[in-house]
Amino acid sequence: MNTQELECLYKGFSLGRSLGEGANGKVRLATYAKLNVPGDALAAKLRVKGTNKVAIKIMPKRNEAEISNEFKAMRRAKGSANIVEIYGKFNGIENTYLIMEFCHGGDLTNHLETVYKDSPYLSESKAKEYFRSIATGVKYCHDHGIAHRDLKFENVLVDRYGVVKLADFGSAEFPDHYPDGLLDTFIGTPSYMAPEVVLGYLDKGQAYDGYKADSWSVGIILFKLLTGKQPYAPLPWQLLYNLIQKKTFKQRLPADVNLTPECINLLGRLLDRDAKSRASLQEILEHPWLKLEEVDEKKKNVPVKLMDEKRPLQVQKQSQDVRAKNGNNALNTLIVVKGKIVHRDERKPFRRAFYPNGHHFTPQEWWE
Numbered sequence: 001m002n003t004q005e006l007e008c009l010y011k012g013f014s015l016g017r018s019l020g021e022g023a024n025g026k027v028r029l030a031t032y033a034k035l036n037v038p039g040d041a042l043a044a045k046l047r048v049k050g051t052n053k054v055a056i057k058i059m060p061k062r063n064e065a066e067i068s069n070e071f072k073a074m075r076r077a078k079g080s081a082n083i084v085e086i087y088g089k090f091n092g093i094e095n096t097y098l099i100m101e102f103c104h105g106g107d108l109t110n111h112l113e114t115v116y117k118d119s120p121y122l123s124e125s126k127a128k129e130y131f132r133s134i135a136t137g138v139k140y141c142h143d144h145g146i147a148h149r150d151l152k153f154e155n156v157l158v159d160r161y162g163v164v165k166l167a168d169f170g171s172a173e174f175p176d177h178y179p180d181g182l183l184d185t186f187i188g189t190p191s192y193m194a195p196e197v198v199l200g201y202l203d204k205g206q207a208y209d210g211y212k213a214d215s216w217s218v219g220i221i222l223f224k225l226l227t228g229k230q231p232y233a234p235l236p237w238q239l240l241y242n243l244i245q246k247k248t249f250k251q252r253l254p255a256d257v258n259l260t261p262e263c264i265n266l267l268g269r270l271l272d273r274d275a276k277s278r279a280s281l282q283e284i285l286e287h288p289w290l291k292l293e294e295v296d297e298k299k300k301n302v303p304v305k306l307m308d309e310k311r312p313l314q315v316q317k318q319s320q321d322v323r324a325k326n327g328n329n330a331l332n333t334l335i336v337v338k339g340k341i342v343h344r345d346e347r348k349p350f351r352r353a354f355y356p357n358g359h360h361f362t363p364q365e366w367w368e
Helices: 003-010 041-049 061-076 108-115 124-143 195-202 210-227 237-246 261-270 281-285 320-326 363-367
Strands: 013-022 025-032 053-060 086-091 095-101 156-158 164-166 185-188 334-337 340-344
Touching: 003 013, 003 095, 013 053, 025 041, 041 053, 041 086, 053 061, 061 086, 061 095, 108 156, 124 164, 124 210, 124 281, 185 195, 195 210, 195 237, 210 261, 210 281, 261 281
Parallel strands: none
Antiparallel strands: 013 025, 025 053, 053 095, 086 095, 156 164, 185 334, 334 340
């Protein structure tokens, strides 16, 4: 038994399998042994959720600034059903441990691959169900002064009831900490980055609106839900910026995808290259496309069993060829401070879904 396992065991957590690893830490599944202890606050929360499982992110203490930032962002974002809950943290000899909600359904990529097998992309009505929850979670962040800055499929999780939740606040920033509310650190995942953020990697970047950068990333997510692809593949910075400037999202739509005018309009508001006129999350949630068809409330909070042919959720089959073509660079999170790269994660991308790439769930794993 190693030091990490001993430190967790002392706090009542039995560490299980590895769930993923990223630039500033790794995540493991854990079982809480004090579930039936009277007066234990965490046990009470887990009993309500009907589980004794949590996800524990293990971060070296040398990353003190990143740990503090992520914990603060998640605490500030508590209270939304569409954001992964943070339960607490504790310190060991060399590491800090963040205790978080474990989402049984994996990330959006794995969820759609596992549950949607018959189509390369979602219908507008199904995409709308996922998108509304994502936009609601992002708006909640913005309303509480948080710019996420790394919104992507891999950072959107799904719980056992099909509820969509935002995760991984390691790149989050607080615009209200800046006099003008504008950010000057350039961070994110290249193929989800707004053009003004891409400029930061070309030593041409100026301070930018973190909330509007999130709007662009939300637009990329919607585009991918509707087409099974991303409009802009990861490329060298200048080529990526040139592609965004030369090719509109309409020119990047697959020929076999037919979208309604309202949907096209919403994508245009999100993927507006001018950040000033780009839609805010408030405007997104009030857009006619989301008002055309309300989600059937009776379909929410229904467990999604892999063996149940009558499940209310369907699943999209993400092309493995697309992922293989894009490679890990599509998932790497990069950081630039005032035009200078200060960190670049070249390692295997963090599976925030807490499952390895290509993993196929067994019924037991789905419900554990």
